[in-house]
Amino acid sequence: MILNNLRYFIFSRYRLRVKVVFITVIIFLLCAVIFTVLVNIFLHFSHKSIEQSISQYLSKKVSLGDINYSFPNRVTINKVYFPLDVTAVKNDFSIDYIEKLSMIFFVTKLVTKHKLEIGKVYLDQPKITIFKYNFLFSNDIQWLVNRVSSLVQDRTIKIDVRDALIIIARKNTLGPFIFNAVFKISKDKSILSYGNIVIGSSVNYILPKGKTENLYKNNFEYSFAGYIKRNGINIENIELKKDYCYLKLWGNLEINTLKLNGIISLGNNVKPGGLSGDNDLTSNLKRIFTKPYNYALTKNIINIFDLDCLVRFSAGKINIDNISFTYGDIPYLLSGDIAISPQTFVNLKFSSYPNISREERFRQSNALEIQVAGLIAKEQFSGSIGLDYFDHIIYSMPSHIGATFDNLRFSFDKNMQVRLFSREVKLSYQKNKSNHEVILNNLNVFSHLKSKKIKLSANMYNGFLWVEGVINFTNKYNNLLFNIKVKDVLANHMAGMLSYFGAVFGKLNASAVCQLIPNFFIKGQMAIDKGYIDNLIFFNWIADFFSIDLLRRPDFDQLAISFYLDNNSRKLTNIDLNSKNVRLTGNFGIDSNNLVASKISLGLSRELLDNSPKTRPLLRFMGGGIDFLNFDFQLSGFFNAMNFKWLDSDFRNRLKNMLPGIIESAFEQRVESAVKLLKQQAEEGNDSNN
Amino acid sequence: MVKKIVSIILAMALLLMSREVFCGDESVLYSQARQFAKDGNYHFAFLNFDSLVKTYPESKLSEKSLFAVGEYYFSVSSYILAQETFAIFGKKYPKSAARIFALFYLLRISQIQNNDANIAALENEILQSRQSTFLFKDSKEYRYVSAFLKKYKAKYFIDRIEITINNEFFADVGF
Numbered sequence A: 001m002i003l004n005n006l007r008y009f010i011f012s013r014y015r016l017r018v019k020v021v022f023i024t025v026i027i028f029l030l031c032a033v034i035f036t037v038l039v040n041i042f043l044h045f046s047h048k049s050i051e052q053s054i055s056q057y058l059s060k061k062v063s064l065g066d067i068n069y070s071f072p073n074r075v076t077i078n079k080v081y082f083p084l085d086v087t088a089v090k091n092d093f094s095i096d097y098i099e100k101l102s103m104i105f106f107v108t109k110l111v112t113k114h115k116l117e118i119g120k121v122y123l124d125q126p127k128i129t130i131f132k133y134n135f136l137f138s139n140d141i142q143w144l145v146n147r148v149s150s151l152v153q154d155r156t157i158k159i160d161v162r163d164a165l166i167i168i169a170r171k172n173t174l175g176p177f178i179f180n181a182v183f184k185i186s187k188d189k190s191i192l193s194y195g196n197i198v199i200g201s202s203v204n205y206i207l208p209k210g211k212t213e214n215l216y217k218n219n220f221e222y223s224f225a226g227y228i229k230r231n232g233i234n235i236e237n238i239e240l241k242k243d244y245c246y247l248k249l250w251g252n253l254e255i256n257t258l259k260l261n262g263i264i265s266l267g268n269n270v271k272p273g274g275l276s277g278d279n280d281l282t283s284n285l286k287r288i289f290t291k292p293y294n295y296a297l298t299k300n301i302i303n304i305f306d307l308d309c310l311v312r313f314s315a316g317k318i319n320i321d322n323i324s325f326t327y328g329d330i331p332y333l334l335s336g337d338i339a340i341s342p343q344t345f346v347n348l349k350f351s352s353y354p355n356i357s358r359e360e361r362f363r364q365s366n367a368l369e370i371q372v373a374g375l376i377a378k379e380q381f382s383g384s385i386g387l388d389y390f391d392h393i394i395y396s397m398p399s400h401i402g403a404t405f406d407n408l409r410f411s412f413d414k415n416m417q418v419r420l421f422s423r424e425v426k427l428s429y430q431k432n433k434s435n436h437e438v439i440l441n442n443l444n445v446f447s448h449l450k451s452k453k454i455k456l457s458a459n460m461y462n463g464f465l466w467v468e469g470v471i472n473f474t475n476k477y478n479n480l481l482f483n484i485k486v487k488d489v490l491a492n493h494m495a496g497m498l499s500y501f502g503a504v505f506g507k508l509n510a511s512a513v514c515q516l517i518p519n520f521f522i523k524g525q526m527a528i529d530k531g532y533i534d535n536l537i538f539f540n541w542i543a544d545f546f547s548i549d550l551l552r553r554p555d556f557d558q559l560a561i562s563f564y565l566d567n568n569s570r571k572l573t574n575i576d577l578n579s580k581n582v583r584l585t586g587n588f589g590i591d592s593n594n595l596v597a598s599k600i601s602l603g604l605s606r607e608l609l610d611n612s613p614k615t616r617p618l619l620r621f622m623g624g625g626i627d628f629l630n631f632d633f634q635l636s637g638f639f640n641a642m643n644f645k646w647l648d649s650d651f652r653n654r655l656k657n658m659l660p661g662i663i664e665s666a667f668e669q670r671v672e673s674a675v676k677l678l679k680q681q682a683e684e685g686n687d688s689n690n
Numbered sequence B: 001m002v003k004k005i006v007s008i009i010l011a012m013a014l015l016l017m018s019r020e021v022f023c024g025d026e027s028v029l030y031s032q033a034r035q036f037a038k039d040g041n042y043h044f045a046f047l048n049f050d051s052l053v054k055t056y057p058e059s060k061l062s063e064k065s066l067f068a069v070g071e072y073y074f075s076v077s078s079y080i081l082a083q084e085t086f087a088i089f090g091k092k093y094p095k096s097a098a099r100i101f102a103l104f105y106l107l108r109i110s111q112i113q114n115n116d117a118n119i120a121a122l123e124n125e126i127l128q129s130r131q132s133t134f135l136f137k138d139s140k141e142y143r144y145v146s147a148f149l150k151k152y153k154a155k156y157f158i159d160r161i162e163i164t165i166n167n168e169f170f171a172d173v174g175f
Helices: A002-045 A047-058 A107-113 A142-152 A209-218 A281-289 A491-496 A499-503 A537-546 A606-610 A616-621 A650-658 A661-689 B002-039 B042-055 B062-075 B079-092 B099-112 B116-127
Strands: A067-070 A074-081 A093-105 A118-130 A157-168 A177-185 A190-199 A219-228 A232-242 A245-254 A257-266 A302-314 A317-327 A330-339 A344-352 A368-377 A380-389 A399-412 A417-431 A434-448 A453-460 A463-473 A478-490 A504-517 A521-533 A555-566 A569-578 A582-591 A595-605 A628-638 A643-646 B140-145 B151-156 B160-165 B168-174
Touching: A002 A047, A002 A067, A093 A107, A232 A257, A245 A302, A434 A491, A453 A478, A478 A491, A491 A499, A491 A504, A499 A504, A504 A555, A537 A661, A582 A628, A595 A606, A606 A616, A606 A628, A628 A650, A628 B116, A643 A661, B002 B042, B002 B062, B042 B062, B062 B079, B062 B099, B079 B099, B099 B116, B099 B151, B099 B160, B099 B168, B116 B168
Parallel strands: A118 A157
Antiparallel strands: A067 A074, A074 A093, A093 A118, A157 A177, A177 A190, A190 A219, A219 A232, A232 A245, A245 A257, A257 A302, A302 A317, A317 A330, A330 A344, A344 A368, A368 A380, A380 A399, A399 A417, A417 A434, A434 A453, A453 A463, A463 A478, A478 A504, A504 A521, A521 A555, A555 A569, A569 A582, A582 A595, A595 A628, A628 A643, B140 B151, B151 B160, B160 B168
16 A cells, blocks of 8 residues: 555656656747747748848848748748849859758857857859859959958858859850859868869750759869968868869968969779768768778879979969979979950960970970960950970971961860861971961861761862861870861962972862871872963973973873872872873882982973974974873982983984984983982972971 | 302202102102002002102192002901091092092991991982983993002992992992
8 A cells, every 4th residue: 555655656746747847848849939930920021121131231132032930040031032133244243043041040149149140051052143254363362361251250150052053154165063062161260161063064044953963974072171371271182073083282372372282193993982972071071181082003094193383363364383293204384374354365385394495305205395375255266276296307306286276166065076166277287497387267177085086177278178087095006097088179279288289270189098196197199180380390490401481381181199198208109190282190209318219201292392493303203193202211319419310212212323422422411410400499499498 | 169159059959859859759659559559569559658648648649549548458457447548538539530439438347347327328428429310321330440450330320329349349329
């Protein structure tokens, strides 16, 4: 009985406690609910005044959706609109819309100090439009330091941006971007940030909530750790990762000077998992301050461990003092300027062996220098791109390939297709002292990088040029091979490519195969229909020798030639010039030592020979029914000391039998003098071309 | 007084005679050398040619003598000395009819020494030395008889040059 009473007593006390707690909780919840409801009612009725206050504070009209209070310390504003006005385009960027804005404030500070201090901000799907790039560089870092310092003061603030949409308000540009990031700025001025950026195609500008999955292919992840100093930011760590690319940087940004050191790794074996995955602060901190990636140093990887950058910013200008690194034991340097405002202008140089003289540099087999200078306006580039590279034949003097563009447009899409268009391009090639150039109009280039194919078409000297090729760079085999077709091009306009074209008039059609890598050669055929030759040294010499003026400017029905060029030789074969009074067939070749090997057959018509008193006597050597008198000869030896041989023929033998010895000798001397004169004129011609 | 005059006349006569002797020495040297060469005494012939070159470097006979000195060095396999001699010959007598033969000697020496750079340079120089025109003949010949009485012949074709010495093949260069 006593026990029963004891049990009853204990149980009833327990029941009382539970009742008290339960009632307290209910009362508390009721109070919380009542409080929440009251605050929400208050917010509902104060909606307009809150809207006006915010508009006044921001100095621009703001439209707010529902404002909700969640107990104990969260305020959420839905559908925040910043209507675009005409003044907006004068700004560098604008925030157009925020789907949901949530703020968490410190209850204790509100209660004790009557101060509304915000500790966390969540921005869901904000939409930002960037009108000009230069806002990033138009102010020095001090403005950012001051703004962040005033924001933080004596508290820590966290800003969480989810699915932000960033649009660049320009046609045919990259974007839009989808941005997820967390920023944590502590009262000790340290900054932590991590997140990812996705680059989309430039088609849809609507909120991409449902489309983010399609864009994950172009996903960049980043993390940042640093702290704010008096006049800048100390960057303890920046990491950037995308699939096969990893970049780690550290340094500082002071006033307007950015100094960074870093490492880069490019290749197929970078294992994922570092910046992506768990998105909480602890996991990300661990990843940042420990080595996040395990990657094998295989031959597929490019690793650079000594990246060193010094960049200065001024109003509208970026000066790259140096971005240097070493790869494959060769030092490289990028330097130059990029002007952003009022127009975008670039002047950059990238070279190997930057610390030695230019002459010494181009004694190295890996020497190269790339120059880019020009204007970028309305998404078009007008300027020049040049490449100087080591010439294995002439040490210390580089060969040069250059291109000058007028209105070059470039696009690159997610399917790895590159398109290029330029209204006018001047391509030049310089080797030793010889220059070659060609001008193309309406150049169209298309390349599918995955299939390694390239197609090109252009207008060239009143005709057309088509090129199809293969670009293949693998570790085992590198190959650059093109098929070229040319149609109805005015031959004499191609004198810039090869000076001898300047003497040939007519419409040229040609087809050729050209290989640049592994070793250079070009071979093909060309034909010129219904044209003429004017002021070609060879025909001038023939005209002088035979005293036939018509030979200075022979017309032809067709001139056909096969050609072959490589680093060691130049050959013209199957030469066939066909006209009413002149026939020319044969071949002519010259090698890298300037040694000539040539056999030519020159046929002159009866009618032509009859025109000259010097050659009229030769007609009696022509039998009846023969319309052409042929001279077959061979040239051999050095270009500047060619030997000449009249090849065996009936006509030659008959003439030899007829001529006395003394006249034979005199005739030979005359030909010798004429050949020397031809050589002299050819040398003068080459000198003037150079 | 008379004695004085006689002494002066005698002294002048002696001087003139010595001049006469000295002016005739290079021809004498040369003739003697040629005779030695004819007789097969090549060493004595060389000594005379060498002496002539050193003593009378500007003499008209110096050209042939210098070539002969080079020939001798080559024949006794003193290739370094032969090389130096023919190099001097080529520079001193660029228009000599024997220059082409001197170049071929230098080429042979370079081939013996396996000096590829020199071989290439000399071949180029030989091939550029003369431009030939062949209208009614397939070749042209140029002959030279040295002081050592060796008969040199250079035969030029459209694409090569052949050298024979005493009708024996010595060397050739082609394109």
